[in-house]
Amino acid sequence: MQQDIQLINQVFEIGQKIEQEQLAAKFERNFNKIYTLFEEEGLHCINPLGEKYSESRTDCEASIVGEGGRNMKITKVIKPIVYRQQQGQMVLIQKGIVIVE
Numbered sequence: 001m002q003q004d005i006q007l008i009n010q011v012f013e014i015g016q017k018i019e020q021e022q023l024a025a026k027f028e029r030n031f032n033k034i035y036t037l038f039e040e041e042g043l044h045c046i047n048p049l050g051e052k053y054s055e056s057r058t059d060c061e062a063s064i065v066g067e068g069g070r071n072m073k074i075t076k077v078i079k080p081i082v083y084r085q086q087q088g089q090m091v092l093i094q095k096g097i098v099i100v101e
Contacts, residue, residue, distance in 0.1 A: 001084070001093065004038075004041070004043055005082060005094050008038060008045050008080065008082055008094075009079055009080070009094075011031070011035075012045065012047070012077075012079070012080050015027075016077075042084050042085040042086070043082060043083070043084055043085075044082070044083040044084075044085065044090065045080045045081070045082055046080055046081040046082075046083070047077055047080050047081075048060060048074050048077060048081060049075075049076070049077050050073060050074060050075075051073065051074050052071075052073060053073060053100045054072070055068070058092075058095075059081050059092060060074070060095055060097070060098050061095050061096070062074070062098050062099070062100045063098075063099050064101075065099060065100065065101045068100075072100045072101065073100065073101060074098045074099070075099050075100065075101045076098065077096060077097070077098050077099075078099070079094065079095075079096055079097040080094075080096055081094065081096040
C-alpha cells in the first residue's frame with residue numbers, strides 16, 4: 001500500500017509541474033486514465049485546491065499563510081488526499097498536505 005501512495009504522490013507532483021508549464025491540456029486524457037486505474041484498485045485521490053478550509057477539517061494538514069480566519073481557502077496542494085475503499089467504506093490513508101490563505 002505504501003508504494004501505491006508513493007506512486008499517487010509522484011503522478012500528482014508531475015501533474016502539478018505540467019500545469020505550471022501550461023501543458024496540462026496535452027496530458028489531461030493520460031492523467032484521467034491513470035487516476036481511473038487507481039480508482040479501479042480502490043484508491044481515490046482528491047485534490048482539494050480551492051476548497052474552504054477550517055481547523056476542524058481532518059483530511060488535511062495545513063500551513064496557514066497570513067492570519068487565520070473564517071474565509072480560509074486551500075491555495076496550494078503539496079500532497080493530495082487519498083482514500084482506499086475497504087469493505088464498502090472509504091478509509092483515509094493519506095491526509096492532504098496543503099497551504100491555506
